[in-house]
Amino acid sequence: MIARTWTTQLENKTLDLLEFPLVVKKLSNYTSFLVSHEKALALRPLPNIDSIFEKHQLIKEIFRVHEKGFSLAATNANDIRISVRSAEQGRILKPDELLAIAMNCDIGNSIKSFVHRFTEEISHISAITDNITDLEWLSSYIKNIIDAQGEIRDNATPELYQIRKEILSIHTYLNDRMETLLRNQKIRSALQEPIITMRNGRYVLPVRADNRNHIQGVVHDISASGATIYIEPLVLVDSGNKWRELQLQEQHEINTILKNLSSKIGTCADQLKLSTDQLASLDLLNAIGKFAKEINATHLIDKDPSDWIIEAPNELKLINASHPLLKGDVVSNTINVGGSYKALLITGPNTGGKTVALKTAGLLTIMALSGLPIPAQNGTMIPKYSEIFADIGDEQSIEQSLSTFSGHIKKIINIIARADSSSLVLLDEIGAGTDPTEGAMLGIAIVEEMIANQATLIATTHHSEIKIYAHNASNVANASFEFDLKKISPTYNLSIGLPGQSYALSIAASLGMPRHIIDNANNKLSKEERDFESLLAELNETLKTAKIKESLASDELQKAMDIRSKYQEQLAKLITKSEQIKEEIVIEIQQELNKIRRSILIAQKSIEKTEFKNAEKAYREAEENTTKIRNISTNRIKSSLPPIDKGTEPIKSESIVPGTYVTLRGLTELGEVLTKVNPVGEFEVQLGALRTRAKLDLVEQVSNKTGNITTDKINFPKKPTVPSEIEVRGQSLDDALPQVESFLDMAARFGHDRVRVIHGRGTGAMRIAVRELFDRHPLVLGYQTAELRDGGIGVTVVELAHTNQ
Template sequence: MEANEPLINEKGYLRIINGRHPLLKGKVVPICLELGKNYYAMVITGPNTGGKTVTLKTVGLLSLMAQAGLHVPAEAGTQICVFDRVFADIGDEQNLEQSLSTFSGHMKNIIEIFSQVTGKSLVLLDELGAGTDPTEGAALAMSILERLHYVKARTIATTHFSSLKSFAYDHEEIENASVEFDSETLQPTYRLLQGVAGSSNAFEIAGRLGLDQDIINRANMFLGEEQLKLKRLMENLEESQRKIYLHQQSIEEDKDKIEMLKQTLEEETLILEEKKGEILQKAREEALLIVNQSRRKIERMIKEIEKTAREKELKERKRLYHDAKITLNGMKENLITQMDEMDINANLCQDDLALGQTVFIKSLKQKGKVLDFSETGEVNLQVGVMKISTDFSDLVKVTDLSHSEQKLKRSTSSRLTFQKSQDIKSELDLRGDTLQEAIEKVDKYLDDAYLVGLNTVYLIHGKGTGVLRKGLHEYLAAHKQVKSYKLSGYNEGGSGVTIINLSG
């Protein structure tokens, strides 16, 4: 059946694309039909055996199939409306037992339809107004169509009345349609032409079926000159409309082909974009792999270089430290000697000396009392139980004993501080310590560093989990002797070393 799932709507819109009667077999000419958007009703004209009734049945069956949840024998994109009722008056309703003529049978059905029809109904009427006087039948058909149009029911009616074509032209929401008839082959094509009114082509069909041509010619004479002209005019107009419609259909088909080509191109473009994305992603992954491999290689090289540099730096540091220690020890001895030789007060003159005066003897680093003066220019002194003689230049006056002792104590403190400066280093290794142990060490270390006058010191705490580093930083932030602190650079240990600047 080659059926597809239709699109369902509740707006009264019906669009069938190449729909086929589900029971017809063999080569079937599909129909295309649209109703409910710009037009509420459609009047189909054309010759007998042209496919008008099949069109009505196809529309009705496809609507009911869709509402029953079935796929429909039409192309994708077909839209079916959900109707509350589907009414159909199709075929000859003549019944001799019930004394019903063709006309009466049709009227009975139409009366029943009017009692139930709503704006959400589909009404299918075959040969509307047939079976009675053509003039009255056409007038009645127009009135029926007008009432159905008034209630907005979707209506499709077939007819042979020419006046109904004019009626449809005069109403914007009622459209003419026809089943195509090939005037050259005198055969129906069974194609539905929407927007084009058709002719019954009775004379042509009669001739094709074998009616004597003289009879057909005589029938043309009975039409009269004016009617014949009008018939030919209508046929020419309908032929022009048919050509315009076919041209429009051709444009629509070309448009559909272009749309399909556009869709195909978009799909191919999308596939290419996906492939492009895959290729780029693969290239990125390969590039990232190369970068990671290169980075690891570089990191290994850097570590080796840093290791070599640290070894060299450690050796150089040890050498510099050893040299500095020797130099500082020499400076220490000189400084201690100089401090010992420093004047505690002003140098004495001979005139300043008096018997019994306490003086400081620099060579002995002790105090003594003046006993007397010798003729050789020396001074005789009592130092403890000893008596000695020395030169004036070896003596200094002690004006304030407590002040002199403080000077001596400060001198001794300076020597101790200097001694401590030889032992304290500019870095403290805390790796392996707990936070409490590290804080106790740092507290004493910072005091010593501050005492000896170090401006910058290094705490080596390692990277690890960062708990030790965080705790030390919190402690340093509150330390009064810490001016600032920061983590060292990459080449100095990175986050494993903290540099501290002490207050001056």
């Protein structure tokens, strides 16, 4: 099996040579979080055919999801593996770790809920989501204790609520006392500046060093210059101690809460690990779907995997295949080997695409066997090779050192020893790196040995002797890349069955090599070599002529298809016009009915104002006109309807009862049934404002529900509003204070009487700074700390004066 053999150094080297790591790295860029990213990079050929089929079935299903406009990307998911493992070992998790776990639970539940809506269509994906445990209770438990900013909620426990209530109370007391001290002129004159600040978690005043003895208290800090001493007033020391004790109690209670939460995570560790792994699998699958579109690997998605991935050794056939890493206008080619011939020898000039073709064949095979879509079209066949061997390097010359040649030979010896009927072997420039004659003979011997081992071989070469050998051998095929002599550049079009020319003399001549040198070189070729090159040139011309004819035939076919498309478009327009005519008929009938309704109203008024006989006559005339219009409407609608589908099961009259709803052929609006079907097969139905008589054979569908009626809604722009609160928690003072000042101005102009400024608890520096701003702001009438349930000391409520806008 591949999984048991894809581990040696040689085979890892093969993956590198064929650029598979670059493919999975590119794929990993489409993943949403670290776990799926790692899964992408770890992709390798799968161990058995069933697992390969399973992966390709999943790819088919993810395309169905994408076609519906949905995604299974685990956006915002987190790598919680370390946190879960830590909780399992008894460590206390941080709030942000717990929120990450809650987020994963929510994402898993959301994707699982979506997938279960389409279980029958995406059964393989549904099987993955079955392994995602519903941990909504755990997510809710975490979020009820920790808010979105990672703060423990006041009501997390009754104990924490009481502690914070006391903290708020004593903090308010400390703040009020400090502000009272600041208003004392004697104390104020001793300060460096009239502000309240904090040092080491205590409220202090910045006292000038020369006024140290003017204020009694505890020194908590001295400025770097020594000019300012930060003193906690003696009268507040006891309260400050109490405040500090409460803060320590608060932290202890928070640790207890986090410990309990972490314990719950530990008990759910196995479910969380599995759910995260399955979430990553779905995210990777979603990434594969997006990656497939980028590399144009969508043609085989709808095919059953067993139709193009073959378990038994068989022919490798890649139809219009291209290398997934090449950018721009990539030329696709068809490569096939392993059927009537076991070896394919690709020849042609340098930079003609030989090595790219070799890599494409190997890379697409590895991708398919790894459960990835490939850029190839219908008709592609890939055997499940047990091993893939490759020796691909830069083109060599006879001037190479012996050590380089020896390295290649050692690799080939290793390949020969292991290759068998379930192996794909890729050899670049076989027989290169030594004397041309000996190299060619060695190359032929290697090819014959691979065939004897029944391995499937694709090789590139420059040697004419190997081309001739391939031409004469029954189980070896030549292939070559075309070359445009006029442009002196390769076309990258591969032709199987035709050996390639070297074009060395032709290229040299076109580049300006003197003619006598070209003639001299040509004369030195043997007659057999000249005849062989002439034959190749003739065959190439024949092939070009055939391709031109094929291109002309293709153009004619395209013209025919364009004409067909044009007539189909005209037919669609006629159908649309027919629908418009139907709508116009209905409008016309409704207008006629409105006239009849007015006649009936006139008749009703006659009953009130004239003699009964005259009124009865007028009413009867109006009713006869109404019946006439009803019959006209039914006949007009019926005449504009499409023909009845004879294969449709007829609607039974017993199902048409008052109160049910029907759809009439040719109309989209539901109609309410008003009467039962009469003996002649007719019944009355209300179609919007139209009450008419319909025949049973016009009914297409019967329902007990009215369905949903949609109406167009016009959205008017809303008047701009100013919020009643601003949050500056976590910002620097330089950023926060201008925002608060601007907010106060706008809120006052807008007419707010009261606003909230959320500055957070922290060290208290932000709260002190914004309150100093309130003290000097002309529109602030007053302010106070919010109630505990509204944020406590982390929020200040501000009273505002109104101003003209």
